[in-house]
Amino acid sequence: MRGFSPRQREEAPMGAAAVISLAEVRERKQQAECRWHLHERLDQWLDALEEQVKESKPTLEQLTSAVWERRQELTGSLTAALLEQRYEAEQGQRSAPCPQCGRSVAVRAVVSRRVFTLVGEVEVDRPYFYCVPCGHGFAPLDATLGLAAGRKQFDLQRAAAKLTAEVPYETARELFAELTGMKLGTERLHTLTNTVAKGVGVLDVAPTRSEIAEQIATVAAGRHQRPILVLAIDGAHVPTRPDTAQGSRPGRKTQRAKRARWQGQWREAKGFRGYLVDDDRIVHLLSWHQIQSDEELFAALQQVKDAGLIPEEGVRLCVVADGAPWIWHGVAQLFPTAREILDYYHCSQHIHSVAELHYGAGAAAALEWVEATMARLFAGKVDGVIWGLQRLRPATAVAAAAIDKLIGYLRAHSHRLNYGAQRKAGYPLGSGGIESANKFICHARLKRSGAWWYVANSNHMLALRCAKYNGTFERVFDRYKQTVLVQSQHKNVKK
Numbered sequence: 001m002r003g004f005s006p007r008q009r010e011e012a013p014m015g016a017a018a019v020i021s022l023a024e025v026r027e028r029k030q031q032a033e034c035r036w037h038l039h040e041r042l043d044q045w046l047d048a049l050e051e052q053v054k055e056s057k058p059t060l061e062q063l064t065s066a067v068w069e070r071r072q073e074l075t076g077s078l079t080a081a082l083l084e085q086r087y088e089a090e091q092g093q094r095s096a097p098c099p100q101c102g103r104s105v106a107v108r109a110v111v112s113r114r115v116f117t118l119v120g121e122v123e124v125d126r127p128y129f130y131c132v133p134c135g136h137g138f139a140p141l142d143a144t145l146g147l148a149a150g151r152k153q154f155d156l157q158r159a160a161a162k163l164t165a166e167v168p169y170e171t172a173r174e175l176f177a178e179l180t181g182m183k184l185g186t187e188r189l190h191t192l193t194n195t196v197a198k199g200v201g202v203l204d205v206a207p208t209r210s211e212i213a214e215q216i217a218t219v220a221a222g223r224h225q226r227p228i229l230v231l232a233i234d235g236a237h238v239p240t241r242p243d244t245a246q247g248s249r250p251g252r253k254t255q256r257a258k259r260a261r262w263q264g265q266w267r268e269a270k271g272f273r274g275y276l277v278d279d280d281r282i283v284h285l286l287s288w289h290q291i292q293s294d295e296e297l298f299a300a301l302q303q304v305k306d307a308g309l310i311p312e313e314g315v316r317l318c319v320v321a322d323g324a325p326w327i328w329h330g331v332a333q334l335f336p337t338a339r340e341i342l343d344y345y346h347c348s349q350h351i352h353s354v355a356e357l358h359y360g361a362g363a364a365a366a367l368e369w370v371e372a373t374m375a376r377l378f379a380g381k382v383d384g385v386i387w388g389l390q391r392l393r394p395a396t397a398v399a400a401a402a403i404d405k406l407i408g409y410l411r412a413h414s415h416r417l418n419y420g421a422q423r424k425a426g427y428p429l430g431s432g433g434i435e436s437a438n439k440f441i442c443h444a445r446l447k448r449s450g451a452w453w454y455v456a457n458s459n460h461m462l463a464l465r466c467a468k469y470n471g472t473f474e475r476v477f478d479r480y481k482q483t484v485l486v487q488s489q490h491k492n493v494k495k
């Protein structure tokens with residue numbers, strides 16, 4: 001109290017008391033009450049647990065399994081109590097404007113709604129309103145809380161979609177129940193996955209321009225040369241079924257039990273992967289794979305380019321692919337200054353098969369010739385290789401045709417073959433980068449025995465897997481969540 005004037009001293013006790021306002025007293029009381037409720041719930045839970053674990057000296061597993069089994073009773077009820085505390089005012093709301101006509105509507109009742117979340121079942125008490133002229137019922141607290149329309153809330157849906165993107169639906173169903181304590185049927189998982197991925201395009205799954213710039217800057221740090229950005233383009237075969245197999249009610253058990261009337265078909269999922277070369281390491285930037293036409297693939301690549309996701313001025317861009325003409329045609333249009341590399345492995349395969357036709361399969365001469373030819377290509381002597389090919393005397397017409405074809409192939413790709421120089425400059429010689437993406441993104445999930453995918457569904461799955469691989473899954477899920485929330489708002493407003 002030193003330094004206070006007599007007047008202040010006199011007033012101090014009064015002032016100190018006035019610091020706590022009536023509102024604050026009420027709030028503190030409420031808080032204490034809420035805490036008391038929470039503790040009460042915990043006590044009840046402990047009682048139930050003690051009832052369950054009769055042993056006085058249970059093993060750790062006996063204890064953990066009992067706690068695990070009942071964990072959601074506790075976390076769910078705690079969450080409900082916390083909600084009650086935060087939304088006391090909203091729960092007491094007496095009137096609300098009708099979202100359709102704007103009339104003020106009096107509350108009908110407080111309706112309790114049970115929702116399922118990762119922390120268990122949560123009971124939400126919320127005032128329910130009903131506008132008689134509009135015949136429209138609504139609960140404004142649902143929107144405030146960001147509740148999903150059904151019982152299963154977004155946290156559960158997010159976990160489920162992540163799981164189905166990795167493992168077959170049936171496995172996902174099992175794991176989901178085991179890990180979350182909540183049930184979602186395979187049909188529901190299937191629908192959810194396709195809904196989350198619906199309309200997802202390359203820019204939805206791609207990292208942002210600044211995220212990519214950051215990756216490039218990290219790799220570029222402390223180097224004299226701009227980092228190499230590899231754009232690899234390729235196709236992977238995935239098993240599909242025709243849309244006509246859809247019948248009246250796809251996925252129904254009765255339908256499944258019947259023998260398939262349709263013929264499965266392997267189709268090419270065309271895709272690209274962009275990555276940085278950091279010494280011996282690959283720094284993944286983005287992948288996009290879909291069952292799509294050449295035009296669609298390059299349209300996606302154009303979008304990526306236009307969005308500034310391939311900053312050509314900051315990198316040394318190189319494109320690696322096999323000999324497919326559609327690829328190189330598109331690349332020339334889109335990235336005319338990029339360094340082009342014909343995948344070394346594909347090239348050597350080509351040379352191998354000609355050697356077998358000419359010298360005979362497994363012949364020592366065939367292997368020697370392949371080795372010598374690849375060495376010459378490595379040294380940049382493609383003209384010499386062509387010259388040599390022209391001087392071979394094939395024994396059969398088949399071999400002659402194959403040799404002619406190889407000459408055409410080497411001529412068409414002559415500027416993409418200078419492997420030795422490419423390697424010296426740090427460029428990759430092969431499309432191993434995209435082949436591993438094909439494996440991880442396409443094959444790992446789509447190629448399962450007995451699984452034949454509708455094209456639309458396989459593209460949904462591929463989009464989600466690209467998102468996971470690109471580190472943008474959360475963003476893609478949030479996009480879905482926002483769409484659902486906006487839709488339910490509209491449903492409320494629109495007649």
Ligand SMILES: [Zn+2]
Nearest residue numbers: 098101131134
């Ligand atoms: Zn109304």
